[in-house]
Amino acid sequence: MGFEALKKIKAKHFAPIYLVLGKETFLINEIKEAIIENALEEAEYDFNLSFYDMEEQSVDIAIEDAETLPFMGDRRVVVITNPYFLTGEKNKAKVEHNLDRFLSYINEAAPYTILVIQAPYEKLDERKKIVKTLKQQAEVIEAQPLGEREIKQWMKNKAEQQGATLHEDATEELLKISGVNLSVLSQELSKMALYIGPSEQEITKEIVQKLAAKTMEHSVFEMVEKMVHRRIDEALEIFYELLRNNEEPIKLHALIANQFRLLYQVKDLSEQGYSQQKMAGILRVHPFRVKLAAQHARYFQRDELLNMIRELAEADYLMKSGRVDKQLAMEMVLIKLAPMK
Template sequence: MIFDLWKKIKRKELSPVYLLYGTETFLINETKQLLTDAILNEEDIEFNLSSFDLAETPIEMALEDAETLPFMGEKKLLFLHNPHFLTAEKTKDKVEHNLARLETYLKEPAPYSIIVFMAPYEKLDERKKMTKELKKKAAVFEAKKLTEADLKKWMVARADFNGVTFDPKAMDLLLVLAGTNLFMLTSEIDKMALYVGRGHIIDVKTVESLVARSLEQNIFTLVDKIVGRKIEEALRIYYDLLKLNEEPIKILAVITNQIRLIYQVKELGKRGYGQNQIASHLKVHPFRVKLAAGQARKFSEDELIGLIKQLAEADYKMKTGAMNKELLIELILLKLQQ
């Protein structure tokens, strides 16, 4: 688990070799920074921090550096990027790697060096001897999308880092408004922490006041009003989006995607799929599935199919110029009031 690894790093319970892989760039970068802070003093970074691109540099050159004593410090830290030899991908690396040399090093790593393999790949080739050996000898962290529970743990940890705490309802609202992108969440949490000040709480009011809403999140709120049959409030949000010069065709596309997601979640739920299975099948975050499942309960299947047909018809009329674009969405919303 990511949090267990981070705790060990903060306690300076360090391994001589790390393997960080996966496509969640934020988590990999955050782990990289934690390792740098834990291992090197600011004055050591210039002399004892090395970075190698294994697409251009043979592994044996990086290992020679690892086996060289640190200069004016106790530890060396080496980041080894793009270890394609751990994957099944066919690459055009400019170099050949002496992997036997790496196997020998892993049996007895230099006690004064810490090597970190940075592998930004969704999967490693588990059939390869080198992958098996590295997974056996290294501290391994897979940087994949966090579950809702882990995402909330991470948010609590980020707030704690800033010296503030989170009201659970505020956390839920932040996820609705800002989404699940960790870069975006970090920016919003840091901003709110600065606003409330150390020792204080980020509450719902703070989130409502400070969190910027993207077009998608404004549309999510609009759809939520539609689901609750609060059509006047939905229209108010729609008019606000028009005042912000958002294109009706873009607004329609995002509404359609959200309604389609609600329908898909409802259908897959009927077939016995769990939320995580649905998220994997639709390639969306489980939190979005959870929210869509709540909305799906307020619609019948026929209502959703009818609404999707209306939205498709509106899209056709917009693109052919058959009717005023702004009016088309307004008419769909007014029909839902009947």
């Protein structure tokens, strides 16, 4: 994530071309909005702000606009989206693009225009001349999904933008409750900063526990945490609360089963010597989830986890075949866990 690039943008030190590369939609939009808000007055948007989708419009039109002097202002912002021709992907869009003209503009960008190229891809085709030139001439801002350290830094920066500081314990707690969706985290941090007001300044763990919206997924995570520590009575309390909220036992079962499968996979890979970062890549889950799973997996032997997965599979069959009441099947799974250790 281009934290330094964002600081320069907010200080109104702009590059003539930005290449925003990555699949984290929230970050792509955050960078785009920062450029627009800091480069233009709102009254200029109608005259000096344009968007061009390369799957529907030719790059020639976008470049022609970028070469046009701004009207009643100092700058023009031109945003190009979906530039599939920078990748190796085949696209069915029947739009003709004059890439030679685009290449010429990249080498001699208009000094009064900020060209923002939003590339929502993991990578570009480095063999292409236009990609090589673009990466040399443009300011490249990575907008890939953030790792744990990066996401915590992003949360800290987001809190500071709201005039608050974020305690380390609060960061960890908010990630546990809200997950790693940046849009959700942004909303939660804004709410908490508004709640504490300018006098308090610090968002603490207690404030997070009080204000953060509890999702069903988080409630299931809490239930699994109680199961891990063999606090079955507390796990049952959470289960009954979810039932009172009209949550379907089969859906709850599926979420619990996913959690225990992840515990087993992390346990297995850990014993093979894989790092948490490598495990996240293999399992295709966020590194923070791997970290939490590794903490929980320490309380089990491999055989215990396998046995739990079998119990959950049996419960799934009994519920879906109608042989056992759904609530009773889940209660049996929870109770059977108690004497496992």
